[in-house]
Amino acid sequence: MSEPSEPSAPESAGQKTKRIAACPQCGASTRLDASNLWRPFCCERCKLIDLGDWLSGRHALPVTETETDPLDPDHPRDSDG
Helix, strand or coil, X not given: CCCCCCCCCCCCCCXXXXXXXXXXXXXXXXXXXXXXXXXXXXXHHHHHHHHHHHHHCCCCCCCCCCCCCCCCCXXXXXXXX
C-alpha cells in the first residue's frame, strides 16, 4: 500500500489572483495587472480615445470657485517686506 499523500496547498497559494475589471472606455473585460500595458484600459485605442476626451475638454474635474482667484492679476499679493 502506498503512503497517504499530504494535502496539497490550494492552487492559488503563492499566486496572486487575477483582477479583472471593465474597460472604462468600451466596457470590455480587462486585466488590471502588469501584463496589461494599457491598464485600466483594454487596449491602446481605448487609452488614446480617453486621452483625447480629456484634452478636448469632454472630461474635466469639477472646480469650485473661490471668492478671490490667486491667479487673478487684481488679487492682492503678499509682500516680502
